[in-house]
Amino acid sequence: MQLRRQPLSAPRPGDTRPAAQRLAVPLLLLLALQGAAASGEPEDSGWLQDAEPSSRLLSQAARAALHFFNFRAASPSALQVLANVLDGRAWVNQKKEYKFDLVFTTEFYRAEEGEKRLGTCSAQVFFRNDKPRPAVNVTCTQLIKKERRQEEDYQLYKLMKQLKSPLNAVRIPDSHGYIAPSLRPIWNLAFLGSSYVMWQKTTPFLHYFMSQISSVKQWKTNDDAIDFDYTVLLHEFSTQEIIPCRIHLVWYPGKPLKVKYHCQERQTPEEGSGTEEGSAVALTELSNF
Amino acid sequence: MKWILFFGALIGSGICDQETFSGHQVFRINVRNEDEISKLNQLMNSDNLKLDLWKSPSTLGHPADVLVPSFSLREVKSFLEEHGLEYAVTVEDLQIHKEMDFIVKSYPRLVSAVKIGHSFENRLMYVLKFSTGKGRRRPAIWLNAGIHAREWIAPATAIWTARKIACDYGRDLVITSILKKMDIFLLPVANPDGYVYTHTHNRLWRKTRSVNPGSPCIGTDPNRNWNSHFGGAGTSRDPCSDMYHGPRPHSEVEVKLVADFIADHGNFKCFIDLHSYSQLVMYPYGYTTMRAGDADELDTVAQNAANAMASLSGTQYRVGSVGSAIYTSSGNSVDWAYDNGIKYAFIFELRDTGFYAFTLPADQIIPTAQETWLGLKTIMEHVQNSI
Numbered sequence: 130m131q132l133r134r135q136p137l138s139a140p141r142p143g144d145t146r147p148a149a150q151r152l153a154v155p156l157l158l159l160l161a162l163q164g165a166a167a168s169g170e171p172e173d174s175g176w177l178q179d180a181e182p183s184s185r186l187l188s189q190a191a192r193a194a195l196h197f198f199n200f201r202a203a204s205p206s207a208l209q210v211l212a213n214v215l216d217g218r219a220w221v222n223q224k225k226e227y228k229f230d231l232v233f234t235t236e237f238y239r240a241e242e243g244e245k246r247l248g249t250c251s252a253q254v255f256f257r258n259d260k261p262r263p264a265v266n267v268t269c270t271q272l273i274k275k276e277r278r279q280e281e282d283y284q285l286y287k288l289m290k291q292l293k294s295p296l297n298a299v300r301i302p303d304s305h306g307y308i309a310p311s312l313r314p315i316w317n318l319a320f321l322g323s324s325y326v327m328w329q330k331t332t333p334f335l336h337y338f339m340s341q342i343s344s345v346k347q348w349k350t351n352d353d354a355i356d357f358d359y360t361v362l363l364h365e366f367s368t369q370e371i372i373p374c375r376i377h378l379v380w381y382p383g384k385p386l387k388v389k390y391h392c393q394e395r396q397t398p399e400e401g402s403g404t405e406e407g408s409a410v411a412l413t414e415l416s417n418f
Numbered sequence: 419m420k421w422i423l424f425f426g427a428l429i430g431s432g433i434c435d436q437e438t439f440s441g442h443q444v445f446r447i448n449v450r451n452e453d454e455i456s457k458l459n460q461l462m463n464s465d466n467l468k469l470d471l472w473k474s475p476s477t478l479g480h481p482a483d484v485l486v487p488s489f490s491l492r493e494v495k496s497f498l499e500e501h502g503l504e505y506a507v508t509v510e511d512l513q514i515h516k517e518m519d520f521i522v523k524s525y526p527r528l529v530s531a532v533k534i535g536h537s538f539e540n541r542l543m544y545v546l547k548f549s550t551g552k553g554r555r556r557p558a559i560w561l562n563a564g565i566h567a568r569e570w571i572a573p574a575t576a577i578w579t580a581r582k583i584a585c586d587y588g589r590d591l592v593i594t595s596i597l598k599k600m601d602i603f604l605l606p607v608a609n610p611d612g613y614v615y616t617h618t619h620n621r622l623w624r625k626t627r628s629v630n631p632g633s634p635c636i637g638t639d640p641n642r643n644w645n646s647h648f649g650g651a652g653t654s655r656d657p658c659s660d661m662y663h664g665p666r667p668h669s670e671v672e673v674k675l676v677a678d679f680i681a682d683h684g685n686f687k688c689f690i691d692l693h694s695y696s697q698l699v700m701y702p703y704g705y706t707t708m709r710a711g712d713a714d715e716l717d718t719v720a721q722n723a724a725n726a727m728a729s730l731s732g733t734q735y736r737v738g739s740v741g742s743a744i745y746t747s748s749g750n751s752v753d754w755a756y757d758n759g760i761k762y763a764f765i766f767e768l769r770d771t772g773f774y775a776f777t778l779p780a781d782q783i784i785p786t787a788q789e790t791w792l793g794l795k796t797i798m799e800h801v802q803n804s805i
Contacts, residue, residue: 183707183742210773238773304621306779338772340622362622364775367652367745369639369660371622 176228179219187217189336190229190263194252196328197265203386205317206281207273208238208324212247227333229254237272238320248272262329282382285314290350301342315357316342322378323361325388330363337363340371347377354381363392434585445494446481448504457501458482467493514607517577518546525584532603535675538628541610543675546580548587548602555685557805558601559798562676562751563692565640567612567623568776571768571786572692576606578787579794592795596802600687609640609672622776626670630657638664641691642749643673646757647705650748663749681758688762688801689755690794695775696744696767697735699724699793702756704740705748712761713739719800720764723793730789733769740765762801766790 179186191211199208212234220228235248250269257264273281292311301316302308308316319342327337340362347358356379363372374392449455462469462484470485486494498505522529533544549556563576583602586593596602607613611627625637635658642653645667649655653663668674680686701716703709710716717737724735740747744767755763769778769786778786 184736184738185743185745210771300621302774302777302779304617304777306774306777306782338775340775341777364622367747368654369624371660 175222176220179221182217182219184214186219186333187214187231190254191231191233192336193263193328193331194254194265194267195235196324198267198269199321199324200328200386204278204282205321206285207278208317208320209235209248209272210238212236224258226258227256235269246272256333263331279383286382289314289355318357318380319359319361321386322376322388326374326376326390336366340364343373354379445484445486446506447484448481454503457503461497514573514577521546521580521584528587529584534679537611537672538626539611543610546604548583548597550597555683556601557599558603558683558686559688559801560680560686561602561604561690562608563606564613565608566693567609567616568621569694571694571778571783573606574783575692575768575787575790576604579791580604582791592799596798599802624660626672628670633657638662638670640670640673641751642747643668643670644749644751644754646754647748650705652746653748686760687805689752689760690797691751691765692768693765694768695770697769697771698743698767699735699737700740700743700765702739702753702763704746704750704753707741710756719797723796726792726796727789730792731785733789762797764797
């Protein structure tokens, strides 16, 4: 079967590209990609390469990879979001499972303008029918040095330890998009927990954005770690639904994130199940829960 | 700057003073006893807050209306909450209408308000018409905003745009030339019931507020309700879904009023629908990923619009057909417009790309409106040159 690269040519009508994009993929990265892809995979399981994967599909897969990356890094001060997909290949099989090979750029998850540093990631993402979450293999360039990241995490941690449990009927952000500076660390931590959930729930057809923290059930900092129990509203594409998810996480700087969640799915005549649960069994210990 | 202040009555400020927004907000405060009256007086007497009593509580049990300027908003709210005073902030659809009235009063020869009907909950719907010529069927452009209730940046941008058009006519070559040949119709809140609901009950509400017989769920997705491939892919027949297409095409009065107006007029050349979020400039079709006949030209125009928008602050807007750029959606407004002879049909998804999503902060309103204006002008200029 022939392997075909996604051409990085000028925008074609019907295709989706940023209006003023002029990007060159480093040659080494290209060769690495070709090497990885040629290692025998597509020959089995009836994988057919999608010659023209839509930008939306590639972005969706890239986001899933980034959610996983953010979760695994467990660093609320170093969260990254998708900037642009530079290169992407997609395969689908008869079981309608999808595989992706991606190169994409990222930026810091920050509100401040001006700090527009771009990182680069390469990822393989595999959506299987029998597994609820995509399998992700992802490597990213370091946007900030490890020491600085650890220091910022620790500063964030100290700030959070000082926060009184506040937050009873407060939505973050409020209706007008306002996040009080003192609450920003909470927002970042909530996003970290949500990243786990969004990774788990992303499929080739559904992806998510975090809309609002709608309530905080618990904010405990008396032990070493931050124990955070909250409800977040996820905006689901392409159904446009708002999905409330109850998330309970435990975080300590430098340690893997422990998280459990429970999302409320809207019941419809077509859909069978109504709820979805998950916990980070593979990667963390749940002894404290 | 606060969101609700953006729509505040612009008392004293010039209409073309686009940069500073001295918005005000009216608080209706309930005073139930002497103690609360004295607290209210205490509040009114704070010099630095600069509050203005519009309506004093003539008797106990009648509320006081207080005009609160932007910079005092947070303090006033804290004070009221701290002292247990009951209050309500006047809802913004009234303020949008005040804004529209103000524009019409300021530019009576250019702008008029055209009543097109009432929403499901009986809210007045009227459209601003910008026209320099006689004749009821001059070639026309329709600017639609706020069909999805939670996408607040769309009505905000539309209102800013209305003022911009009024101000720049006679000063800016491009808009002056466009208006010499064509009329512009602007509907800032295409779904007023939903919009009010996002202020009073649920910030993330999307649909209309019509009743669905036999279902506990309210509302239809007005952007799946148009008579074009109705009920196709990317919609739901479940009234509880946020993509419910409704019982039949144009079942939603808010959709029917606009569709009928445009169809009766018969000479619209361009239809632009403002939404958020995702930063996209898109064209038909939404019901399929197959290309529309005019896709090449529309793509070029959309690219030019996106380039113009990026030129201001570097904001990147992606371009493509609705079906390929975002997702399949049948029964949407631009498919309907295109299928009804309006070639230049576009939908904008404004800022941002998911960080603030629907709850975009107030300080991004003007930058968003400014860059969107460049995109709109690009499209309108192309339309003008084509007729």
